[in-house]
Amino acid sequence: MKTLMITRDSLLHAEIAAQGAARMPAVQLTASRNGLRDALERQLADAPELVVLDASDLSAEEAELLERLSKHYPGASYLLLTREPQQDLLIRAMRAGMREVLQLPLSHRAFHEAMDRIEVAAGLTHMRSGKVLAFISCKGGSGATFLSTNFGYALAALADKKVLLIDLHGQFGDATLYVSDQKPTMTLSDICAQIGRMDGAFLDSCLVHVASNFGVLAAADDPNQVGGMKPEHMDTILRIARQHYDFVVLDVGRQIDAVSLRALDQADTIYPVLQLALPDIRDGRRLLDIFRSLGYPPERTRLIVNRYEKGGKLRLTDLEQALGADVVHTVPNDYLSATDSVNQGIPVLQLSRSSVVARSLSELVELVTARRVAESKGLFDRIFGRNEGV
Numbered sequence: 001m002k003t004l005m006i007t008r009d010s011l012l013h014a015e016i017a018a019q020g021a022a023r024m025p026a027v028q029l030t031a032s033r034n035g036l037r038d039a040l041e042r043q044l045a046d047a048p049e050l051v052v053l054d055a056s057d058l059s060a061e062e063a064e065l066l067e068r069l070s071k072h073y074p075g076a077s078y079l080l081l082t083r084e085p086q087q088d089l090l091i092r093a094m095r096a097g098m099r100e101v102l103q104l105p106l107s108h109r110a111f112h113e114a115m116d117r118i119e120v121a122a123g124l125t126h127m128r129s130g131k132v133l134a135f136i137s138c139k140g141g142s143g144a145t146f147l148s149t150n151f152g153y154a155l156a157a158l159a160d161k162k163v164l165l166i167d168l169h170g171q172f173g174d175a176t177l178y179v180s181d182q183k184p185t186m187t188l189s190d191i192c193a194q195i196g197r198m199d200g201a202f203l204d205s206c207l208v209h210v211a212s213n214f215g216v217l218a219a220a221d222d223p224n225q226v227g228g229m230k231p232e233h234m235d236t237i238l239r240i241a242r243q244h245y246d247f248v249v250l251d252v253g254r255q256i257d258a259v260s261l262r263a264l265d266q267a268d269t270i271y272p273v274l275q276l277a278l279p280d281i282r283d284g285r286r287l288l289d290i291f292r293s294l295g296y297p298p299e300r301t302r303l304i305v306n307r308y309e310k311g312g313k314l315r316l317t318d319l320e321q322a323l324g325a326d327v328v329h330t331v332p333n334d335y336l337s338a339t340d341s342v343n344q345g346i347p348v349l350q351l352s353r354s355s356v357v358a359r360s361l362s363e364l365v366e367l368v369t370a371r372r373v374a375e376s377k378g379l380f381d382r383i384f385g386r387n388e389g390v
């Protein structure tokens with residue numbers, strides 16, 4: 001965004017320049033003026049898209065000039081910075097159509113949040129309201145990492161959604177390796193350590209990009225850093241992630257800790273992954289009991305049976321009865337395709353598109369996205385529509 005910066009404060013100028021340059025699209029300070037009067041006297045031939053105005057030491061006389069400035073650049077968005085909240089100034093600014101006001105010293109997070117709103121209002125980006133889908137293994141090795149990573153990829157590739165996968169394994173997270181050969185340069189714990197910088201651009205810069213619309217945030221790899229991660233960090237990460245992605249897929253791992261619990265609290269749907277075997281059913285029951293005691297509504301939890309083979313002694317209905325929950329999807333056992341994909345770090349949909357496991361993942365994409373369409377329909381459709389969703 002071409003930006004006019006009006007301030008006498010060179011430090012503030014440098015701070016806005018640095019924060020703005022890190023954004024996508026970048027806030028480029030294409031012109032600077034010393035004060036409001038200076039800005040009016042030396043008008044720009046090329047009108048700015050954004051005016052950042054430091055109104056800290058604006059005199060009452062100068063405040064009257066606000067309206068003139070907004071008339072000069074009627075197409076621009078305005079961001080006002082003030083050291084003290086001055087009622088009078090705020091009212092004048094609002095009359096001049098300037099909505100965004102931030103208090104100094106500058107909070108970087110507040111700056112980026114205001115910029116997000118400005119970009120949305122200017123039609124440069126649109127805020128998404130992404131859904132959070134959590135995959136959790138009922139028993140080690142059930143396939144939650146394989147399914148979450150490959151489902152994330154399929155959602156991006158087939159449904160053209162912007163997808164983020166977050167690996168929440170406390171230690172030894174390996175989600176990136178399932179779909180990529182790139183080594184992550186940043187991890188979840190690095191983001192937590194710099195949570196003040198968190199915004200859409202920062203989050204994006206920390207990902208392993210598997211496709212242009214599918215990124216993976218790697219798990220914390222240093223056990224010493226894991227201790228620095230706080231549940232409230234998860235709140236911030238998911239809030240920003242929802243704004244910038246259509247779907248946020250979580251690979252929760254087996255260990256529920258304070259951080260992953262906070263993520264589960266916010267999940268729109270939780271998919272416990274299990275195989276049709278007694279040990280899995282036992283562990284699945286314990287997991288669902290925990291969810292019940294946490295007060296999660298039953299419809300939020302939807303079982304996925306992995307490595308399913310028809311004709312076994314145990315039937316799906318036995319499992320549903322034992323767990324008191326419905327199986328929403330089954331993924332067939334496909335040892336060769338799954339192993340090839342995991343060993344090469346290439347999504348199964350890319351490697352063996354016509355395999356049964358790839359087809360099953362496509363069906364899951366259809367189920368999940370059909371539900372989104374159903375949710376966005378009107379009340380009439382919701383009452384009379386037939387789509388039950390996932």
Ligand SMILES: Nc1ncnc2c1ncn2[C@@H]1O[C@H](COP(=O)(O)OP(=O)(O)OP(=O)(O)O)[C@@H](O)[C@H]1O
Pocket residue numbers: 137139140141142143144145146147253254306307308331332333334335336338339342357
């Ligand atoms: N549908 C499937 N058919 C055949 N093999 C599968 C299938 N799904 C997963 N696997 C295999 O199972 C193995 C374990 O899967 P995965 O690592 O995803 O389990 P997990 O639940 O994440 O385990 P952990 O508890 O260790 O995190 C993988 O190596 C994968 O190849």
Ligand SMILES: [Mg+2]
Pocket residue numbers: 144145146253
């Ligand atoms: Mg795993």
